[in-house]
Amino acid sequence: MNIGQEEKYNLHSSWLSWTDMDSFINDWGGTVFVDSYDNTLIDNKGKHYLDLSSGLWNVCLGYSNQSIIASIQKQFEVLPFASNACFSNEPAIKLATKLYEITGYEHSFFTSSGSEAVDTALKMSRQYYYNQGYKFKTGFVSLEKAYHGSTFGALSVCGIEEDKKAFGPLLEDSFQIPAPDCDFCPFKKEKGSCNLECAYALEDLVYEIGTERICSFIAEPILGSGGVIIPPSGYFKTIKRICEKNDILFISDEIATGMGRVGEWLALKKSEVKADLVCMGKGLTGGYAPLSVVLSTSAIYEGFKGINQNDKKFFNHGFTSSGNPIGCVAALKTIEYIEQNDVLTHIKQLEKEIEESLQKISSENSHVKRITGEGLMWGIWFEDRPSKMNPNFNLVEIICYVAKRLNILLFPTNGNCLIIIPSFSFEPTELKLALEKINRILRMVE
Ligand SMILES: Cc1ncc(COP(=O)(O)O)c(C=O)c1O
Missing domain, CATH: 3.90.1150.10 (Aspartate Aminotransferase, domain 1)
Structure with missing residues (x-):
């Protein structure tokens, strides 16, 4: 700690994110x-x-938060790391069980950052259909004004053009529909007196591109970086219906909104809709350790079992720090603290x-x-x-x-x-x- 003693730092040495x-x-x-x-x-x-x-x-x-700090300190002494490839670890299993209890999703695929979780969900949705023999069901649909992260996959489904302009070409089968922002209605409708044209824009796009070419739709329940935009009532119910009708997975990006940010563990609960995959991160560990997760329903999980045309169907993806026990105990304690208090x-x-x-x-x-x-x-x-x-x-x-x-x-x-x-x-x-x-x-x- 160097409070009050100005050290001569080389401030250029640590190159900051999103910073001139x-x-x-x-x-x-x-x-x-x-x-x-x-x-x-x-x-x-x-x-x-x-x-x-x-x-x-x-x-x-x-x-x-002393309880989170103490749990991390204890975990460092017991098991600071365990590979999540071919092995599991106790904090990861306990956390996945807890996440099931609070969100209703049976399976947790752990990652480290929000962007990693989004990339993972996108790849999961592609491989889910690949495993069933749909080799061309690869496209993603997302919202204009959306933010989903900064890796190439996540950036490809972002809708903030400024963030993308220096990094193309991005994933080419990524499509955007207008953001459901009633104050700036893309369809010039009066707030509260529309037919959810912004949701039906997904259906129009699917008809144009072809349902056989789209594997998932991704959206934040509340568009965060886009300016905290709350979609109109009924929006996600309509989206979910369109996804189900066209055999498209619905990914809810709850990196910012999850973990109670809007008074529920998952913000989408307020819309009475269940997505197929959910990304959580940020507050998952209270910020005390990097950890994110893709929550999955059993239906998706089952699609990664067995053998298909001599190919194993397991999810061919992961990261060195997936399921990191330090992150997992921090998340367990964060959830416990939120519940107990x-x-x-x-x-x-x-x-x-x-x-x-x-x-x-x-x-x-x-x-x-x-x-x-x-x-x-x-x-x-x-x-x-x-x-x-x-x-x-x-x-x-x-x-x-x-x-x-x-x-x-x-x-x-x-x-x-x-x-x-x-x-x-x-x-x-x-x-x-x-x-x-x-x-x-x-x-x-x-
Ligand atoms: C909705 C959403 N998704 C994904 C991300 C990316 O998370 P990370 O910066 O941890 O990669 C963010 C970050 O702000 C976000 O708000």
Whole structure:
């Protein structure tokens, strides 16, 4: 720990993700974190920052959850690693059993990052049909404005064009349909008086491409990085019906929304729909260790057994760290903590607090155009205009910058939308105070 003693770091040595390195050092102060407690991070200059982004949407129980820390320490002493190829390990089995209990999915395929989980689900959906002899059922459908990760497979199904433009060619049989964003209805319909044209766009696309060429449809139950967009009621029921009718697997990407983020273990439960495959990550371990998972129904799992035309049908895929016992005990403890402390109810209480505070922000700031969100995942949308304070930064970046100066951490994800995604361990009054500070920052920036 180097609090207060400024070390001479070579800040260029550790190359940061999604970051202009010169700007990180010259504009953003080259912040280096060295310590943490509760929902606060401390940098090497001794400055404390209240984290309103749950790390990177993953530190859902704060930075000093002693039961998770103790479980990891104990696991390090017993079994720090075990290969998940050809062998299993006790924490992985216990976690899979627990995940079945809370989500209803019988099987867990463990991975490390959200992107790995998405790639795994995409490959699983392809091989599922390959195993049945459908060699051309390889296409993926996803949503415009969707974010599914940064590896080539996950990026191919992303709908944020800016993220993709430097990396083509991506998977060529990846198709997108319009995002179900009622405020910007792609079909120019009035909110609440449409026929879910955005969902039927999947059916139209399937007819155009051919059902024999599409293996899966992937979507986030709430589009996170796209700006916390909540699809209209009935959307996923219609999607699921279309998938079933056309023998297409439905993959729900719950990397951001899972683990209670919106008050349920899985956000899709609110739509009363069960996907065929579910990706979870981020908050799965409370952010204390890297772990993600693809949850599968028995029907899919059974499709990977036996022999097909002299080929074994097992899932020919995995990673060195799949089923890592450290990650698995961290996840088990995270779930146990959430259950024992009735955190899902607490999230619903915090939701009321955050919603009220954001409505106030909206009414007091004319440059706020809309508020979107649910549970502890919210977006404040601004007018699409460059910042007057610094033309190199957009408005959301300026807000994050000023907030950081005032000891609040926010992460600029989406151009016009400031995403607020606090940890579940906030107390209502603490969250209210933090949002009052954000309100003052917005007025200042306006
Ligand atoms: C919905 C969703 N899917 C996938 C990912 C990718 O996760 P990771 O960054 O752990 O690879 C993210 C990350 O933000 C996400 O929000």
